[in-house]
Amino acid sequence: MSITVVGSIAYDSVRTPFGERERMLGGTAVHFSLACSFFADVHVVGPVGDDFGADELAQLQRRGVDTADIERVADGKTFFWRGHYDYDLNTAHTDDTQLGVFADFEPKLSPASRACDVLFLANIQPELQLRVREQCDRARFVALDSMNLWIETARDALVRVIETVDCVLLNDAELKMLTGQPNLVRAAREVIGWGPRAVVAKQGEYGSALFTAERFFGLPSFPLETVLDPTGAGDTFAGGFIGTIAAELERSAGKLDDVPDPPGAALGDEILRNAMAHGTALASFNVEEFGTERVSRLEHTEIEARIHELHEITHFSGSPLPRRVSRTAS
């Protein structure tokens, strides 16, 4: 199965209470691709400037990511983000965003990227997401991520893209901000009413929640003693989540809708839950070190072991307990 992703390809400068890094490889499409490459063929679409290094490109290629649609713009500057976190690692503080080559980017997808089965519109200007969405009209599953900046500055365009996708991934606060609903369940319901079949609410260190028209599913994050840098956790989650859906599409020869549970559900519930688990596992590796450091040397066996542990810590028997006979005061 092939996946196309459009999103930022960036240099990130990040400070957390546990250290800092200058101009490390980052960007929403990069974090997504590295995670997703464990499960499917990934094509990345996006521009970089002539300051983008060969080593950074090689990091993606080593994972088998197709970089043919990474356009190098002469005299351009690669997208740059500077941010910091205080002890509340759930809140990223943006200190600087320089769109650089993204400001005038006109996505021109190769036939291979256009022919994708699955499309991920990672966080970037909604107008750009829409232009890529229009070119990938054969994709069988399309998902989208965004952020507060675009909700504030380009809400109409964002809603127009959301109407064309199957799944929306946003954090709790963004879902509430987007819909104006103070309650997460209502916010997710409202977004589902616009067209998507599923909404994933990302809740940082508290985990994630999945809403479909019929069902709800929640997972905690994987308990870790060492968390150094949460940058990219959301995109790495998306890489595991969407990569699993692509792998299941492959396994079922493209019949994702034909394995529903309960019968009649629009999307296989078990598939979505397994996708949530893989997103959670991948994201947990991402936060253990800075930027892409941990995920770029991750092994398949480590993912499998963490999925197993996650299963162990989240299942319970659910068997009813004997009822006590209630005593009434005499």
Ligand code: AMP
């Ligand atoms: P997250 O997964 O939400 O932590 O995303 C982190 C990545 O988002 C970083 O690697 C940044 O380069 C990238 N980023 C930050 N702001 C923006 C923006 N406005 N548009 C696109 N990408 C961004």
